Amino acid sequence: MASDNMQQPEGRSNAGRAPIVWETPADDRYRDILYQQAERIAKITINRPEVRNAFRPQTVRELIDAFHRAHMDPEIGVIVLTGAGDLAFCSGGDQRIRGDAGYQDESGVEHLNVLELQRQIRTLPKPVVAMVAGYAIGGGHVLHLICDLTIAADNARFGQTGPRVGSFDGGFGAGLMARTVGLKKAKEIWFLCRQYDAQAALDMGLVNTVVPLRELESETVDWCRQMNRLSPTALRVLKSSFNADTDGLAGIQELAGNATALFYTTEEGQEGRNAFLEKREPDFHRFPRRP
Numbered sequence: 001m002a003s004d005n006m007q008q009p010e011g012r013s014n015a016g017r018a019p020i021v022w023e024t025p026a027d028d029r030y031r032d033i034l035y036q037q038a039e040r041i042a043k044i045t046i047n048r049p050e051v052r053n054a055f056r057p058q059t060v061r062e063l064i065d066a067f068h069r070a071h072m073d074p075e076i077g078v079i080v081l082t083g084a085g086d087l088a089f090c091s092g093g094d095q096r097i098r099g100d101a102g103y104q105d106e107s108g109v110e111h112l113n114v115l116e117l118q119r120q121i122r123t124l125p126k127p128v129v130a131m132v133a134g135y136a137i138g139g140g141h142v143l144h145l146i147c148d149l150t151i152a153a154d155n156a157r158f159g160q161t162g163p164r165v166g167s168f169d170g171g172f173g174a175g176l177m178a179r180t181v182g183l184k185k186a187k188e189i190w191f192l193c194r195q196y197d198a199q200a201a202l203d204m205g206l207v208n209t210v211v212p213l214r215e216l217e218s219e220t221v222d223w224c225r226q227m228n229r230l231s232p233t234a235l236r237v238l239k240s241s242f243n244a245d246t247d248g249l250a251g252i253q254e255l256a257g258n259a260t261a262l263f264y265t266t267e268e269g270q271e272g273r274n275a276f277l278e279k280r281e282p283d284f285h286r287f288p289r290r291p
């Protein structure tokens with residue numbers, strides 16, 4: 001693990017709190033993103049500031065890989081998603097490589113693979129925090145919406161552009177938006193393609209808090225540190241509970257999977273396995289039928 005020894009991006013400081021020292025894993029293998037970690041927090045940064053952190057299929061593939069890495073790492077409790085620089089969190093799909101049926105990868109195949117990333121963030125059993133400076137627009141706006149929490153800098157701007165650029169996200173982009181800000185406001189956001197400043201986003205419940213840009217990272221890290229002091233199982237089950245009704249049977253599957261995993265840790269659950277392996281009838285009589 002090599003220490004980054006990185007400067008804070010311009011404009012962001014730790015504002016009096018204990019500074020965090022991000023490290024990049026030695027086997028870093030990404031072109032479009034950065035993966036860093038410290039204090040049980042993984043930070044994933046879309047690193048294409050020249051296009052306001054727009055994503056291409058390569059970016060999304062790398063994001064999926066990075067989120068998988070953070071998911072599987074038992075040392076990681078919370079994940080932060082952000083964009084490089086202070087001008088944008090993410091401006092959505094890279095319109096320069098948009099073909100007639102999706103976003104073209106190097107071999108010309110067209111994708112909408114950000115939808116896979118959206119599902120991954122929702123089912124990932126750890127809190128994901130969007131740290132937003134500048135624009136969160138289009139598919140980039142949906143990405144912050146999908147995250148469990150959003151910390152916004154006071155220069156953040158939010159909005160959808162789909163109907164202007166010939167696109168729409170009728171999945172989480174519409175449905176989760178309506179559950180988050182209410183149906184009328186969600187329709188306004190999509191039908192008018194306006195931009196909203198950080199205070200307006202806070203007022204409509206689209207973000208959790210707004211802080212001066214210079215405090216964005218320290219505030220986000222503070223929230224992550226607080227979550228990392230809490231029960232990981234409680235946070236995990238709560239996340240799947242919040243998502244269950246919106247995600248239908250897939251949501252119930254996620255919630256119930258947590259119940260199964262907990263059941264496996266009990267003597268009662270293990271009695272069934274042991275009986276099978278010992279080729280005997282299971283004895284469940286000793287386990288209480290609690291009211």
Ligand SMILES: CC(C)(COP(=O)(O)OP(=O)(O)OC[C@H]1O[C@@H](n2cnc3c(N)ncnc32)[C@H](O)[C@@H]1OP(=O)(O)O)[C@@H](O)C(=O)NCCC(=O)NCCSC(=O)CCC(=O)c1ccccc1C(=O)O
Pocket residue numbers: 050051052054087088091092093094095096102103112114115135137138139140161162165166167168169170173
């Ligand atoms: C984000 C802006 C508001 C920022 O404005 P500003 O600060 O003035 O900077 P600019 O000068 O406009 O931009 C600087 C530079 O970046 C380039 N750029 C910005 N955004 C993009 C982008 N999305 N793709 C490619 N390039 C971008 C810009 O051209 C400039 O480059 P120069 O070379 O200097 O000219 C503003 O930039 C802006 O409005 N950007 C576009 C926002 C947008 O419309 N995004 C796409 C929305 S659609 C989408 O994201 C689809 C997502 C998706 O995959 C999906 C999901 C679910 C279902 C379907 C789909 C689907 O694929 O359709």
